[in-house]
C-alpha cells in the first residue's frame with residue numbers, strides 16, 4: 001500500500017452535494033482539504049441532453065439506478081428485498097449530476113414529529129437553527145424562488161427570483177385557487193439570472209439528464225470550483241475501502257483503491273458524505289477490533305432506518321396548449337396544502353406536491369398510459385399510439401406527490417454477502433417495505449391531486465404510479481443526542497469517534513415530506529462551520 | 543444536430559423488412575402523425591435508437607426471429623412475456639419519437655432540446671393579474687412548533 005505523505009486537515013469522502021458544501025467551506029476557511037471520490041469528473045459534452053435520443057440514453061447509460069447504468073465507478077445494490085427502486089449517481093457532483101434541482105426546505109414541524117405527532121423522534125436541531133445554513137447554501141447554489149410563502153415562517157427569501165411558472169403552472173394555479181388550496185412558484189437550485197459563474201437557465205428542460213450547459217447548480221459546477229480554487233485536492237477514481245483508526249480510536253485516514261492499487265490517505269479529521277447508501281456501506285466495511293460491527297456502530301443503527309420517498313404521480317390531460325417544453329425541470333409550482341398533519345385523514349405527516357414539465361419525457365408517456373390506473377386496460381399501441389401522444393405532449397400536467405416517510409428499523413442498508421463492486425468490495429443491499437403511514441399518505445394525496453386536476457379543467461386524469469423511485473436515500477446514520485439511539489450528534493459527529501463526521505442524507509431522523517437536498521446541504525454547511533470554529537479543541541487522528 | 547452514436551451491429555435487410563411490419567403494427571399513424579415506416583423507423587432511426595441502447599439489440603433481434611405473423615407474435619409476447627414486449631415496443635417508439643418530423647408534429651420546438659431563456663419580465667407576467675394574492679391573503683399555513691410559537 002502506498003501512503004500519501006500529505007496529512008489532510010480534513011479528509012472528505014464523496015464529492016456529491018454534501019461533500020461539495022463541506023469542501024468549499026473548509027477550503028475557504030484555510031484547511032488542507034483532500035476529497036476522495038470513486039467516480040470521474042463529468043464532461044458536460046458527454047451528457048445526453050442535447051441529443052434527440054437523450055431519453056433513451058437516460059434509460060440506460062445515464063439511468064439513476066447503478067444496477068442499470070453498470071459503470072465500473074458504481075457499486076451495485078441488491079434490491080431483491082426492496083419494493084422501492086433505489087439509486088444515485090457516482091462521480092464528481094454525486095447525485096446532483098442528475099437531480100431535478102427541486103429545492104425544498106423542510107418545515108418546522110418536520111423537526112418535531114415526536115412532540116407534535118407522537119411518532120418517530122424529534123430531530124436534535126430545529127428549523128430555526130438550520131435557517132442561517134439554508135440561507136448560506138441557497139446563495140452558493142443560486143436558488144431561485146419567490147419570497148413570502150405562507151407555508152413557511154416569515155423570512156424565506158431566496159437569493160434569485162423565481163423562474164416563470166410557465167403554462168402548466170399557471171393552468172394548475174387557477175385550479176388550486178378555485179379550491180382555495182395552497183400553491184407557490186417552484187423553488188429550484190438553478191439560476192433564473194446569471195449568478196456567480198453560472199449563466200441564466202436556458203430552459204432546455206432536461207435537467208434530470210444532467211445540464212449540458214453547466215447551468216444547473218450541481219456540486220461540480222457550483223461548489224467544487226471554489227474548493228479547488230482555495231487549494232482543496234480532489235482525487236477521482238479513488239474508491240474508499242475503509243476508514244482507519246489510530247490506537248486511541250480516532251479516525252486517522254482512509255484506505256482507497258485507485259486503478260487496482262491501494263493507497264492510504266492520512267487525515268486529522270474524516271468527513272463522510274458518500275450518500276445515504278454509500279455512507280453506511282463504508283462504515284459497515286470499516287470493521288476493526290474496536291468496532292467489529294462497523295465503524296461508529298455501537299448503537300447498532302448504522303444502516304438502519306433507511307427511508308426513501310416512494311412518491312405518487314397523477315396526470316391530467318388539458319385541451320389548452322400548455323407550451324410544456326420549457327424548463328427547468330425543476331418545479332414549475334408546488335403545493336403544501338396537505339403538508340401538515342390532520343389526524344382525521346388516518347395518517348400523520350403529509351406531502352409536498354410539485355409539477356415538473358412532462359413533455360421532456362415523451363417516452364415516459366408509455367408507462368403513464370400503459371401502467372396507469374384505469375388506462376392500463378385501454379389500447380395504447382397501433383392506431384391509438386399517435387393520438388395518445390398528440391393528446392399528451394404539451395397537454396399534460398403531472399403532479400408528483402412527495403410523501404413523508406417514517407423510519408423503521410426493519411428497513412435497512414447492509415453489506416451484500418455475495419455481490420461486489422469492480423474492486424471486489426461488498427455491494428450494498430437494501431431492504432425496504434413501504435410503511436402503512438406512508439402508503440395511506442400517498443393514497444390520500446393522490447386522490448386530492450385528481451381533484452386538483454378536475455378543478456384545473458382536465459378532460460381526463462388518472463394515477464400513474466403509487467411508488468415512483470425518488471432516488472432520495474436517508475436515515476441510515478441517525479442523528480440524535482443519545483449515543484444509545486443514534487449514530488451521530490446534532491453536528492453529525494460520531495458519538496463513538498469524535499473526529500469522524502457524517503454529513504449526507506444518512507443523518508435524517510425522519511424523511512420530511514420534501515426533496516432532501518436543501519436540508520442535506522444546510523446540515524453539511526452547519527457541520528463544516530462547526531468543524532472550522534472548533535478546530536482548536538478538536539481531537540485529531542493523524 | 544449531434545452525430546448519431548455508432549453501433550457496430552447492423553440489422554440485415556430482411557430483418558429491417560420484418561421490423562417495418564412490427565413497427566407499423568405498434569405505430570400505425572393517424573391524428574396527423576405518420577406511421578412508423580413513413581419516417582423510416584426500421585432504417586436509420588432504429589440504428590440511432592439502438593446506438594443509444596445497444597443492450598436492446600438482443601431483444602430486437604430476438605423478437606424479429608420469433609416465428610409467426612408479426613401481429614400474432616406481438617399478441618403472444620404481450621400476453622406471455624410482457625417485459626419483452628415492453629422493451630421491444632419501447633425501442634421502436636424511441637426510434638419514432640426522435641425523428642425530427644415527428645418531434646415537430648408533436649409540437650417540440652426543435653429536433654433536440656434548444657435554449658429558450660426567459661425574458662426579463664416573463665416570470666412576473668404569469669402572476670401580474672394577482673393570481674398569487676389569494677394564497678398570500680389566507681395567511682400562514684405552517685404548523686407552529688414550540689420553537690416557532
Ligand SMILES: Cc1cc2nc3c(=O)[nH]c(=O)nc-3n(C[C@H](O)[C@H](O)[C@H](O)COP(=O)(O)OP(=O)(O)OC[C@H]3O[C@@H](n4cnc5c(N)ncnc54)[C@H](O)[C@@H]3O)c2cc1C
Pocket residue numbers: 013014015016017018019036037038039064087088089090091092093094095096098099100101102103104208238239240241273274275276278279282330470471472473503504505506515516517518520
Ligand atoms: C434523478 C435524480 C433526481 C433527483 N432530484 C432531486 C430534486 O429535485 N431535489 C432534491 O432535493 N434531491 C433530488 N435528488 C437527490 C439528490 O441528488 C441527493 O439528495 C443528493 O445529491 C445527496 O447528496 P449526498 O452528498 O448525500 O450524496 P451524493 O450527491 O449522492 O454524493 C455521494 C458521492 O459519494 C461518492 N462515494 C460513495 N461511496 C464512496 C466510496 N466508498 N469512496 C469514494 N467515493 C464514494 C459517490 O460516488 C458520490 O459521488 C435526485 C437524485 C436523482 C438521482
Ligand code: SF4
Pocket residue numbers: 049190201202203204205206207210211212213214215216327328329
Ligand atoms: S433547464 Fe436550465 S438547468 Fe435544466 S438542463 Fe436546461 S439549462 Fe440546464
